Amino acid sequence: MSxxxxxxxxxxxxxxxxxxxxxxxxGLERARSITKGLAFGxxxxxxxxxxxxxxxxPGHSTxxxxxxxxxxxxxxxxxxxxAGPSTGSSxxxxxxxxxxxxxxxxxxxxxVVSSGSS
Amino acid sequence: xxxxxxxxxxGGRLGAHRTTRWSTRIEVVVTDPALVxxxxxxxxxxxxxxxxxxxxxxxxxxxxxxxxxxxxxxxxVSPELYDAIDVALRxxxxxxxxxxxxxxxxxxxxxxxxxxxEVSGGVDGALPAPAPVPGWRSIVLDPDxxxxxxxxxxxxxxxxxxxxxxxDRATAAIAARLGCGVLVSLGGDLxxxxxxxxxxxxxxADICGDPDAPTAVSIVSGGLATSGVGNRHWLLGGxxxxxxxxxxxxxxxxxxxxxxxxxAASSVDANTASTASLVFGESAPAWLxxxxxxxxxxxxDGTVVTVAGWPDDTGTGTGGPA
Numbered sequence: 001m002s003x004x005x006x007x008x009x010x011x012x013x014x015x016x017x018x019x020x021x022x023x024x025x026x027g028l029e030r031a032r033s034i035t036k037g038l039a040f041g042x043x044x045x046x047x048x049x050x051x052x053x054x055x056x057x058p059g060h061s062t063x064x065x066x067x068x069x070x071x072x073x074x075x076x077x078x079x080x081x082x083a084g085p086s087t088g089s090s091x092x093x094x095x096x097x098x099x100x101x102x103x104x105x106x107x108x109x110x111x112v113v114s115s116g117s118s
Numbered sequence: 119x120x121x122x123x124x125x126x127x128x129g130g131r132l133g134a135h136r137t138t139r140w141s142t143r144i145e146v147v148v149t150d151p152a153l154v155x156x157x158x159x160x161x162x163x164x165x166x167x168x169x170x171x172x173x174x175x176x177x178x179x180x181x182x183x184x185x186x187x188x189x190x191x192x193x194x195v196s197p198e199l200y201d202a203i204d205v206a207l208r209x210x211x212x213x214x215x216x217x218x219x220x221x222x223x224x225x226x227x228x229x230x231x232x233x234x235x236e237v238s239g240g241v242d243g244a245l246p247a248p249a250p251v252p253g254w255r256s257i258v259l260d261p262d263x264x265x266x267x268x269x270x271x272x273x274x275x276x277x278x279x280x281x282x283x284x285x286d287r288a289t290a291a292i293a294a295r296l297g298c299g300v301l302v303s304l305g306g307d308l309x310x311x312x313x314x315x316x317x318x319x320x321x322x323a324d325i326c327g328d329p330d331a332p333t334a335v336s337i338v339s340g341g342l343a344t345s346g347v348g349n350r351h352w353l354l355g356g357x358x359x360x361x362x363x364x365x366x367x368x369x370x371x372x373x374x375x376x377x378x379x380x381x382a383a384s385s386v387d388a389n390t391a392s393t394a395s396l397v398f399g400e401s402a403p404a405w406l407x408x409x410x411x412x413x414x415x416x417x418x419d420g421t422v423v424t425v426a427g428w429p430d431d432t433g434t435g436t437g438g439p440a
Contacts, residue, residue, distance in 0.1 A: 094211065095409050096382050096387035096391040096409060097382060098383060099339065100338075101317075101340070103342070104429065105335060105336070106335055109334065111319045111334050112320070113145045113147060113303045114306070114320065115307075115308055115320050115322050115344040115379060116323040116331070
């Protein structure tokens with residue numbers, strides 16, 4: 001009996017330093033959870049806002065570039081820059097686009113048309 | 119275009135219709151011979167629209183009205199003329215001004231102020247002094263107001279792009295409305311959609327329509343164009359001149375190439391590159407190679423240079439995905 005009481009007393013007498021450490025760790029764990037939640041929440045909010053804005057404000061195309069008007073000296077809403085992308089009615093590129101397929105030799109077939117200077 | 123009867127080619131598996139317009143050879147080839155009449159009508163409609171909008175030889179065209187109104191203030195134009203000029207300006211941008219639509223007045227000074235059929239016999243006059251053209255950067259497009267602003271006296275010539283643009287548009291319209299494979303060639307500026315297996319076989323020659331083309335290639339999609347100085351030329355007061363103008367001088371370009379053929383993703387891109395190559399001269403092969411544009415360049419002495427995978431004239435080269 002006395003041995004049991006000693007054991008109980010031992011369980012009740014917790015090391016105050018250890019208790020402080022446990023309390024600190026628990027606090028840190030709570031802070032980490034809150035921080036993580038805030039981070040996820042922020043990312044989700046930014047993503048949702050971006051999605052919403054992309055739908056609400058789909059942007060606008062310009063056929064124009066930013067070239068200056070050398071002769072007229074006015075604003076140039078329409079002309080494309082000499083180097084760099086330009087957007088027009090048929091797409092946006094700064095260089096003639098290569099073909100999807102390279103021409104193949106066709107010496108055995110009679111041509112259906114011919115390409116030449118006209 | 120209705121004057122020419124459709125013909126069957128390649129054993130009747132293709133239908134073709136050929137005629138002449140704009141002093142040049144107009145051809146449409148479709149993969150279903152039964153659709154050739156419908157295809158030629160669609161092409162006719164397209165050419166009618168482009169001519170009404172962009173021909174500088176017609177006093178009643180929209181571009182002629184624009185020229186008359188040019189006073190450095192914005193002029194409202196139709197969406198089609200806007201697009202035609204936009205395409206020309208993009209060609210200028212892509213070539214750093216080598217293909218410049220403001221060469222119209224320079225061409226008029228060379229006597230090319232009416233349909234070529236009326237010029238080819240020669241015109242009176244003398245070679246003008248060199249003077250740079252106004253420059254494509256002087257043109258202002260406003261996409262919101264759909265207006266064009268030209269400095270006074272500026273004349274546009276859309277010849278370097280309008281034909282190829284019409285080929286691209288007509289090909290797209292025919293393929294979409296008739297659901298067949300189609301090739302449209304406007305004076306050798308050709309566009310292809312939904313080609314038959316093995317592609318359309320195209321002869322490549324100095325002169326469009328030459329039945330003895332020295333080489334031939336198969337085109338599966340996109341565009342092919344040939345530009346040269348050996349066909350559209352005339353005498354100006356006894357001096358030989360041609361239609362490819364160097365924007366820096368306003369005079370016919372003095373080029374080392376007789377013809378340049380280029381394959382590209384579209385007929386507009388192909389013709390932009392082939393015309394620019396005449397202006398670029400010796401630097402053209404490197405320019406074409408750097409842009410992965412398969413090309414065949416012919417010097418005045420007949421020497422052939424091929425770049426970016428264009429098969430050489432002996433048949434070397436396999437073609438295929440670029």
